Amino acid sequence: MNLLQSLEDSIYKGFIDQTKPSGERFKPTLLINNTKTNETVLNSITEELDSCQSFLFSVAFVTESGLATLKTHLSDLQQKGIKGRILTSTFLNFNQPKVFKELMKINNVEVRLSSMKGFHSKGYIFSHDTHQTLIVGSSNLTAQALKVNYEWNVKLSSHENGEFVSHFYHQFEEVWESAQPLTEQWITSYEQSYVPMEYRKELTNVAEFPEVYTENPLEESINIKPNKMQKAALQEIQAVRESGNDKGLVISATGTGKTYLSAFDVREFAPKRMLFIVHREQILQKAKADFIRILGGVEKDFGILSGNLRETDARYLFATIQTISKEETLRQLDPQAFDYILIDEVHKAGAKSYQRVIEHFQPKFLMGMTATPERTDDFNIYELFDYNVAYEIRLQEALEEDMLCPFHYFGVTDVEYEEGVIDEATVFSKLITEERVDHLLQKVYYYGHSGDKVRGLMFCSRKEEAIKLSEELNRRGLKTVALTGQNSQEERILQVERLENGVIDYILTVDIFNEGIDIPSVNQVVMLKQTQSSIIFIQQLGRGLRKHGSKEFVTIIDFIGNYKNNYLIPIALSGERSQNKDNIRRRMKDTSYIKGISTVNFEEIAKNRVFSAIKKSNLSDMKILREAYIELKNRIGHIPQLQDFIHHNSIDPLVIVQKYTTYHQFLLKLKEIDPLVNAYEEQVLTMLSLEILNGKRLHEILLLELLLKKEKVTMDTYEQYIQSYNCSFDSETLASVQRIMDLSFFNQGSRKKYGTTPLVDFGIDGIEFNEEIQESLEQNSSFQAMLLDIVISAKELNKNYRCDKPLTLYKKYTRKDACRLLNWTSDESSTIYGYKTKHGTCPIFVTYHKNDEVESSVAYTEGFISPEIFTWSTRSNRTLASAEVKTIIGAAESNIDLHLFIKKDDDEGGDFYYLGQALPDKSSVEQALMKDKNLKDIPVVHMNLALENMVEGKLYHYIASEEN
Structure with missing residues (x-):
């Protein structure tokens, strides 16, 4: 279809007849x-x-x-x-x-x-x-x-x-x-x-924030009301107490007002005495001021326990962990002195100092607050609070609720030298060259900051870099200081005050400001180091997320070199924890998960570096999976089921079974359990894990669900159940379901792996599991639980797929999936060399960016002309007279459905994006010559395929772009 025709069709569809089947690309659209x-x-x-x-x-x-x-x-x-x-x-x-x-x-x-x-x-x-x-x-x-x-x-x-x-x-x-x-x-x-x-x-929606009060009349404090989020949180905290619990954990993103929330809850609880514990002295005065503002009352009711200040008789005591955890301090404090205790940044509570304090006191209620409960030190924060998560709000929800300062994240290119791009092995001298400093200043200047004056934090990769870079920036006219772990607490407080007052432009540091520091006026955060963990990344980004009247937004500038951990950037920004590479790629090409006016932006070269890191990463490495597993187990307090991973947005269960075949095998590898099933039960679990768990068709899942409720199911009952979910229903699909469940669809190797015996018997009088499975379900509760878990998880994963059609646009499928979902009688994936016509369908599989060897020896002419036109080539040694070519050209007349599947490159494995049905543009069909690997001329046929659905923009640009 030529351009003029596409425009005419689009105008006709937009202004005359919306039912016109084509004309999607240029149709008038309301945005x-x-x-x-x-x-x-x-x-x-x-x-x-x-x-x-x-x-x-x-x-x-x-x-x-x-x-x-x-x-x-x-x-x-x-x-x-x-x-x-x-x-x-x-x-x-x-x-x-x-x-x-x-x-x-x-x-x-x-x-x-x-x-x-x-x-x-x-x-x-x-x-x-x-x-x-x-x-x-x-x-x-x-x-x-x-x-x-x-x-x-x-x-x-x-x-x-x-x-x-x-x-x-x-x-x-x-x-x-x-x-x-x-x-x-x-x-x-x-x-x-x-x-x-x-x-x-x-x-312009600049938020106005009240000044900080050092004391507040009681009547004024009563008039200060919690916001929408705080009201919801207070209700849930109260519900925890009403359930008889004396501990509660609040998980709240940095900058969302945890201190105010805790003050509102203390106001509601009305304790005789309260203890607030922090890990840094510089937080004490701010916390005290916030509580005075919310609780009201006189100054003497609020005391400090830190260093030389020991106001331990105060009704509301604010203490550093360093002081209160000392043995001589604890001896002077009655274990029941405080009926309400709060611990800020409670993820540190695994330390001996915190344990000493927690064991000493016996409050009526213990509240813990953190933005990052996930830890790598093997301490279970959730267990400490009896698994009572009173309230949780993460970065995405906080942005959506307009609780944080909006941010614009810019992933920019780090400098490249003759010997390559900065990476983990880059020597220190290269980090502070004239060229890199020039590059740094150019990017910082271009992306800028909100407000009249920059108040920035720069996170460096090492102490020496922070010190030397600060010296170089000062030489160029900026006012900066470097702070490291060697600087005293007093020095840090002084420099933070100077930054807030506009005396200096930047503080350069390594890791000491990751958390526990409150500088609301920060309007620019510069990351000059590789991302070591998504937790630290969010902590550093969070330094600028507090709202302040001097800024509309905070600028985050992340210098992206050739770091192997670059794949953590989209994981951190999106909260994506599935360890599924495809999900992470999607977070790179579609950043709509960032709510409000915040945005995530990558320069093209920087984006390519992240994609390259995703490609090279091993996200199913046992270390990564074990950490995610332990994190979830800690959170829920028991061995998770597959469905728990889904409900808690943790590892994608498919990542686990693709590597370990079944979840049972994964748990055995972790030494979490002893063997719970026999050899045949393991084979059944293998089949269901590898073929049904992915949720790509609901029909088998519904059948298994019915069979687990009843010993035998009639065909009428099954059909009615399918129809109740508005699923497509025809004899071909039902026959396909039967071939899956009796294993006749699979090749000999798969049948051997799955136990050879049909899992389900389809008899005249009904459908039922085979006798061996029925016996196992009666005698082995673990097997029954695992099978049910697979079915529940598969049904949850199926929510991503349509049920009224066999294939869902833009979802990913393997060749085997296509054979199954297009109701082929057997798995012929091993013989689909690019395409195959069978049973009235012809799936076409294309690798968009072929490797160099294929490119040079085959040189297919394939690629998008537009989001709705794809130029495609048949297999080599085919002519216009070839039967398979004639069949494809005449697909419309022969009622053969052509289905186009495309993957970006071979790194995406065997999964292809489904781009919908297509028809050949007969006017574009031509026979041509190409060179084989011996440089001999052989025939090939080229044609344009007109897609029924225009490819959505972000996926189109992702596939067609030359990203690595």
Whole structure:
């Protein structure tokens, strides 16, 4: 299908008849921000930017945060030599002087300012090789408009000769010609005359936060009410107590107000005396001030126990663990002195000092608070609190609830030397070269910060780097200090105060500020080290997530070298813990899991480095799986079942069984259990784990579910149960289910592995397990529990798949899956050399980026022409006269369904994305010659396949891009 035809079909579908079967690619589309479907106006704009040849924006309002969402995309376009123009204004004095300074940093964008009265346009025009795209409506270039607000925008596509889009071009050019170029001199003049509009905070959503009180009248404190999250948390904490528990654990992301929450709960509990324990002295005064504000009362009710201060008679005592854990201190305090005890950063409670304190006191209620309960020191925090998680809110939920300062994360490229990119083995001298410091400053300057002055933290890879880099930055005019573990607590407090007061620009450190430090005004966090763990990554990112009136957002700049642990970045940002490589890749290409106005952005080269790390990683390594297993076991207090991994967003059960065949074998490997099943039971579990657990078809799962409830099931009962789930129902599918359950579908090797005997007997009078399985279910409760666990887990995993169709768009399938789900009589995956026609279907499997050997010897002509057209090649030595080629060309007439499956490269294993049904464009079919491995000319047939469904943007760009 040519471009003009696609445009005509799209216009017809959009404006005349929405039932037209084709015309998806260019159809007019309403763009809105929809949190339920994770659709945003920003997604459409960045997709257009990433594939355009030039662009024009005409927007009245621009904010720093809105511009930040596009900075990596604009940087990548500059690398490609692609330029754009932005037309804006000073209408209503909305645009702050600083945003114009940020615009000046973008070298491939020319900016002009319209003096037109009432300039209030909101339009984005993108020029592509084949067409023009226009996005016009209500969205200005602000993060709120692009990601959060309820906005209406229309996306239209046009041929370059189209009259409609040409009107926009002409209007833009007309205003552009009379507009004033943005210059440094203009900005200086604007700054001098700029008067901010009175309602700026309302429009730009800058949070206002009250000052910290050192004391507070009781009547004022009563008027301070908990927010929505805190109300929910308080109810759950109270529910823990009402259930007779005297301990509760609160898991709350950094910056979400754990101290305020605990103060509200203390106010509700009304203890005679309270003890609040922290691990650093500098937190004490802040915690005390927060409690005074919430509880009210007089200053003398609130005391400090630390260093030289020993105000132990206070009703509310705030103590450091270092002081209160001393034997002489504990001897002076009655074990029942405090009826409410709080421990901050309680994940440290495995230390002897904490254990000593916990064992000494006997409070009526013990509260623990942490952002990171997952530990690597083998101490079980959950057990300490009797597995009572009173409340939990992680980073994603906190962002969605607008509890944290929004952030813009930028994964940027670290410097590359002749001998390669910085990695784990890079010598210290290379970390502080002129070239690297130049590179660092260039990126820090480009991505910037919110607010008038930078207040930044830089996390370095080693102590020497922090010290030397600080010296070099100071030499270049910045004001920085390096802090390491060797600096005293007093020195750290002093430098934090200097940073907050604007005396210095940056604190450079290694790991001492990962947690337990509160600097709300931090507006930039720079990561100059490899990611060692997702826990530490989130702790460091969290240093900037506290809201503060001086900033709208925090900038996170992560310098990505060739580190083997780069794959931890998408894991940390998304909270993805499945250890499933495909899930992690998806988090890289689709970052819509980040809520609110926050964004995650990777420069193209940096993105490739992360993909490369994912490819090289061994996520099913026993060490990784054991850690995740222990973490979950600690959390729930017993050996997990497969379904527990799903419900707690832990390891993907499929990762476990792909490596260990069954969960039973995994537990044996961990030495968690002795053998619980006999040889045949293990074979049954193997079959169900490898073939049914993936949840790709619900029909077998429902049958097993019924059989576990009843000894025998009639066909009518089974059919009715299937229909109750709105599943497709036909004789071919039912016959396929039977072939799976009696093992006749599988090849000889698989049948031997699965026990050869049919698992299920399909008789005239009903369906039932074979006699051996029935006997095992009666006699071996462990086998019964494992089988039921597989069925429950498979049913949960099936929620990701459609039930009314055999295949679900964009899900991944193997060749064997295709044979099974397309109702083939047997597994012929070993003989599907790219494609095979059988039973009225023809699955086509394509590896998009072939390895060099295949590329040079076969040289297929395959690839996307557009998101709905794929150029495809038959096997070599085929001509237009070949029977298999004729069958595919005449698929429509012969009622043969062509199904296209594509994987990016061989690293994705045997799984292919399903891109839907397709039909050959007969006008594109041609026979050609190609070279075989002996450089001999052999025939091949090329054709374009028109996809029934246009490939969704992020997947399309992921597959087609040249990422490693």
